[in-house]
Amino acid sequence: xxxxxxxxxxxxxxxxxxxxxxxxxxLGLEYESAGxxxxxxxxxxxxxxxxxxxxxxxxxxxxxxxxxRMLSLATPGRLLDGRVVGxxxxxxxxxxxxxxxxxxxxxxxxxxxxxxxxxxxxxxALTRAREASERTRYLAYYGIDLDRExxxxxxxxxxxxxxxxxxxxxxxxxxxxxxR
Numbered sequence: 547x548x549x550x551x552x553x554x555x556x557x558x559x560x561x562x563x564x565x566x567x568x569x570x571x572x573l574g575l576e577y578e579s580a581g582x583x584x585x586x587x588x589x590x591x592x593x594x595x596x597x598x599x600x601x602x603x604x605x606x607x608x609x610x611x612x613x614x615r616m617l618s619l620a621t622p623g624r625l626l627d628g629r630v631v632g633x634x635x636x637x638x639x640x641x642x643x644x645x646x647x648x649x650x651x652x653x654x655x656x657x658x659x660x661x662x663x664x665x666x667x668x669x670x671a672l673t674r675a676r677e678a679s680e681r682t683r684y685l686a687y688y689g690i691d692l693d694r695e696x697x698x699x700x701x702x703x704x705x706x707x708x709x710x711x712x713x714x715x716x717x718x719x720x721x722x723x724x725x726r
Contacts, residue, residue, distance in 0.1 A: 548575070551640060552625040552719065553632035555692070556647035558673055559654030559661075561703040561711055563627055565647055568712035570625040573719065578619050580628025583612055596672055599679045606687055613688075629680060632697060633690045645715055646697035649704040 552575060556562035563579060570577035587608070588598035602608040616631045620640045626632075632644035649657075651670075659669035684690045699718045703711045 548573070548622045549641065550643050551620045551622060551635060552643045552645065553620070553635050554625060554627050554645045554647065554715070555629045555632050555697065557629070557649075557654060557677060559656075559658040560647045560649045561657070561706075561708055562647040564708045565701075565703070565711040565715055566625055566627040568708065569715050569719070572712070572716055573625075575623060575625040578616065578624060578626050580612060580616050580626070580631060583615065587612070596676065599676055602683060603679055606683075609683055609687055629692060630684050630688070630690060633684075633692065633695045634688065637688065637690070643699075643719060644695075644697045645718070646700040647703050647711060647715075648700060649702065653704050 552569070552573075554562050554566045554569070563581065566579075567577055569575070584598065585595060588595050591598060591601075593601065598608070613630065613634055616626055616628055617634055617638060617640070620626060620631070620635050620638075620642070622641075626635075632642055632646070635642035636644060655666060655670045655673060658664070658673060659666050662669065664672070681692065684692060699715070701711050701714045706714075
């Protein structure tokens with residue numbers, strides 16, 4: 547049994563969820579996604595993802611409820627996928643292997659546009675607005691600036707296929723925990 551929770555973050559379209567599902571399957575970890583929970587909440591409220599983000603800017607309880615739910619799941623044997631969860635685990639003193647997957651903005655936008663069936667320019671505008679909103683909220687609610695956080699490992703997935711991203715994460719984690 548792993549002694550630490552695995553937290554995987556990264557910007558939208560970086561490939562973190564694809565890699566996270568592969569890593570969790572390989573290591574036998576339960577996979578939990580903050581993005582999936584947020585999307586389900588948007589759907590429950592009849593809002594778009596952007597609409598729920600705008601509402602969350604005015605109502606901190608939305609993000610706090612999601613983040614507390616993710617933190618309640620932060621136990622060994624789980625991989626938590628969410629942009630701020632690794633930093634929140636650290637802030638709470640939860641033993642965590644904090645991993646980050648990134649990719650260049652053009653690659654991320656292309657991936658998201660293809661996934662969501664959106665024109666590139668529309669997707670770019672929505673993604674930039676989403677990232678700015680989240681950056682502002684994380685700083686205001688938790689004092690966390692993700693641009694200043696230092697994960698234990700960062701993998702640039704700009705030119706890597708998903709299997710190689712997952713392999714880099716697995717190589718770091720090893721069979722029982724982070725490469726410490």
